[in-house]
Amino acid sequence: MWCRLPLGKGLIEAGDDAGVEFLSIRHAGESADRIGFPNELFYHLDRRLDILKEFRSPKVGAFIEEILDFSPLRDLVLFKPGSARISPGAYLHPPKDEAEALEMCSPRIFRTYGATLECVRLNGLKSVSGKLEEIARETRSETIRKMTEECLRVTR
Numbered sequence: 001m002w003c004r005l006p007l008g009k010g011l012i013e014a015g016d017d018a019g020v021e022f023l024s025i026r027h028a029g030e031s032a033d034r035i036g037f038p039n040e041l042f043y044h045l046d047r048r049l050d051i052l053k054e055f056r057s058p059k060v061g062a063f064i065e066e067i068l069d070f071s072p073l074r075d076l077v078l079f080k081p082g083s084a085r086i087s088p089g090a091y092l093h094p095p096k097d098e099a100e101a102l103e104m105c106s107p108r109i110f111r112t113y114g115a116t117l118e119c120v121r122l123n124g125l126k127s128v129s130g131k132l133e134e135i136a137r138e139t140r141s142e143t144i145r146k147m148t149e150e151c152l153r154v155t156r
Helices: 004-013 019-023 031-036 038-052 058-070 070-076 098-123 126-138 142-155
Strands: none
Touching: 004 019, 004 038, 019 038, 019 058, 031 038, 038 058, 038 070, 038 098, 058 070, 058 126, 070 098, 098 126, 098 142, 126 142
16 A cells, blocks of 8 residues: 555556556555545645656546545535544544634635645636635635636636
8 A cells, every 4th residue: 555656656657647547545554544634634735746747647536536525524625623633642632622623724724725626727617616615605615606607717
């Protein structure tokens, strides 16, 4: 399991879009249980999105669809109460409540979601428009709504 990310990255760097499949969340291995916590989720996704940011392939669409459907990320992007679960030992001063936890996570939410939208734009992924429209409608964050609407305008 540990070699899937380097293998996928190597294939992508060689121009082989088969590498996208190795970046999938379902290939996270033993860390899959931990990516329900925001810090681990952002780390996991940021590494993969960084690899894909300049890579154009129809397979990127399947990866983006997978992460937009992945409930821990989707709940954070929608700013659902309770979505910012705090992993034990993750903070020196843990948040006092769910609202503060979401506030603490919001810069990372915006960055990771922004990188996701950048992959959508670079690949012209009209196939994810429906999912993005749902996010724009359902999110409690005006920033997420604006980011999503801008991406939808550009990809239409």
